[in-house]
Amino acid sequence: MSTIILGIESSCDETAAAVCKDGQIINNIIATQSIHESYGGVVPELASRAHQKNIIPVINEALDLADISMQEISAIAYTQGPGLLGALLVGSSFAKAAALALNIPLIPVNHMQAHVLAHFIEDPKPEFPFLCLTVSGGHTQIVKVTSYLEMEVIGQTKDDAVGEAFDKCAKLLGVGYPGGPKIDKLAQQGDPNKFPFPQSDIPDLDYSFSGIKTAFMYFLRDQQKKNQNFIEENINDLAASLQFTLIDMLFKKLKKATKKEKIKNIAIAGGVSANSGLRKHLQEEAKKYGWEVFIPKFEYCTDNAAMIATTGYYQFLEGKKGSLRDSPLPRMSFSS
Template sequence: MDKDIKILAIESSCDETSAAVVVNGREVLSNVIASQIDIHTKFGGVVPEVASRKHVEVIAVVVQEALDKAGVTLQDIDAVGVTYGPGLVGALLVGLQYAKGLAYSLGKPLIGVNHIEGHISANFIQYKDLKPPFVCLVVSGGHTFIVHMKDYGEFEVLGQTRDDAAGEAYDKVARAIGLGYPGGPKIDKISKEGNPDAIKFPRAKFHENNSLDFSFSGVKSAVLNYLNQMEMKREEVNRADVAASFQKAVVSFLVDNSVKACKLKRVNKMAVAGGVASNSSLRETLIKEGKKNDIEVLFPEFILCTDNAAMIGSAAYFEYIKGNIAPLTLNAVPNLKLGER
C-alpha cells in the first residue's frame, strides 16, 4: 500500500482509558494512557462500575490529547480502531460507543480489535521487522495464552489457562501476604529479597502429556494453605520467601510450556505480551532458556506491555489492509475468543 495509513485507536477494556495514533501498524505518533490504578487500589482490585464511570469522564480528553500529541486532526485519520472484547462489558462499551460515533460522524471505517490480538501486535511496534510465523506468550491479569501466530490476524491457540490467569493469581497472592494491589509488580519487587527455593509450591499436572495448558489456582491455594498453617502454628511468615517461591512456580510453568510450543511448531522466535511480560523473573528466565534452546525471545518495552491503544492501532492496521471493516452495529463481546469475529 503506497499511502500511509493513520489509525486512531481506542482502548478501554479494563481500567486504562487510552487513545493513540499509529501509522502503518508500526510507527506510534502518540499513545496516551489515563490509568485508574490509584482509584482501584483502595478497593484491592478493579471495580467494574467505577472503571466504566471513569472512562466516560476522561475518554474525550484522552482522544483529543492523542490527536494533539500526534500533530493530526480527525480529518487526517484513515480509520478508527477500537477494542470490542474481551474485557469488562461496561468499560468496553464506553470506548466502543465513542469510536462508533467518531467513525460515523467522520465517514471513516471502524475496525474492531480483539484485545489479546492487540497485546500480540505490540511486538510489531517494538520490532519493526518482525513478521509471522512465531509463538507468542500472552500473560496478563486477565489472560494467559500460548499462541502460534501463523500470519497477520491468523492465530492458533496452543495452550491457555484452565482457571485463574497468571496475573490474577499474582493479585490474589499479593493480597493474601499483605502487599496490596496491583500484585504483580509488588511480588516481583519483594521476591528479589527472598529465597525462591524456600518453599516448594506445586505446579499443575494434566493427564494429557502434550498439553500446553496452564492452571494457577492450585499454586494460589497452596500459598493460602501455607499461610494458614503458619498462622495456626503461630510462626512468622517470611513474605519475601513466599513471594519468591510462588513466583518461581508460576514462571517455570510459563517458560517450560512456551519453550515446548516453539519446539512443537519448529519456530525459533518467541514474542511475549501482556502486563506480566514486565516481570523481571519471567524476562530473565525466558531469555536464559531461549539461549539454551536457540530461541530468540522478544519483549515489548514496559509501556507496551500494559493495556494501551498503540497496540490496538497496530492490530487494527493489519485488519484494515485485509478489508476487515466492522459494521456500526458492532457490540461489545466481554468473552471474545482469539480468532473469533
C-alpha cells in the same frame, strides 16, 4: 495519502488513545485509574465512570500531540473485547459515534490479538511463524502466529490466569494492589527456593493456576498458626518462591510447545510480561535452547492503545472492518 488510525483502548482500568500513521505509532497516551487501589482490585462500575471522564481528554491529547485533526483520520480502531462490559461500552460507543460522524471505517480489535501484535510497534520485530506466550490478569495463552492476522491458540489456562494468581496471592500476603508488580519487587530480595509450592500438570499445552492459589492460602494459614508473624518475617522469600513456581509452570508448557511446533522464535506479551523474573528467565532459556526472543517495551506490555492502533492498521490494510451493529462483547476467538 497517509493511512492514519486512531486507536482506543478501554477494556479494564486504563483509558488510552494512540495515533498510528502508515504503520508507525506517533504517540501512546494512557490515563491510569488509581481509584481501584483502595479496593484491592478493579471495581467495574468505577472503571466505567472513570473511562467516561477520561476518554475525550485522552483522545484530544493524542490528536493534539500528533498535530492531526479528526478529519484526517482514515479509520478508528477500538477494543471489542475481552474486557469489562461497562468499560468496553465506553470505548466502543465513542468510536462508533465518531466513525459515524466522520463517515470513516470502524475497526473492532480483539484485545489479546493486539497484545501479540504489540511486537510490531517497534524493532526488533519477530519473523513468522513465532510462538507468543500471552500472559495477563485475565488470560494465559500460548499462541502460534503465522501472519499479522493469522493466529491459533494452542494452549491456554483452563481456569484462572497467571496474572490473577499473582494478584490473589499478593492479597493474601497483604502487599496491596496491583499485586503482580508488588510480588515482583519483593521477589528480587528473596530466595526462590525457600518454599516449594505444588504445581498442577494437566495434559497437552494447557494450564491451571487455581490449585496454586489454594495451596498458597492453606500454606500461609498453617504457618501463621505456628507463628503469627510468619508472613512479615518471610515476605521476600514467599514472594520469590511464589514467583519462581508460577514462572516455572509457564515455561514447562512453553518449552513443550517449541518442541511440538518446531519453532524457536519466541515472544511474550500481556501485562505479566512486564515481570522482571519472567523476562530474565526467558533470556536464560533462550541461551539454553537457542531461541530468538522478543520482548516489548514495558509501556506496550500493559494495556495500551498503541497495540490497538497497530492491529487496526493491519486489519485496515486487509479490508477487515466492523459496523455500528457490532457487539462490544468479546469475540469467541481471535484466530483468523
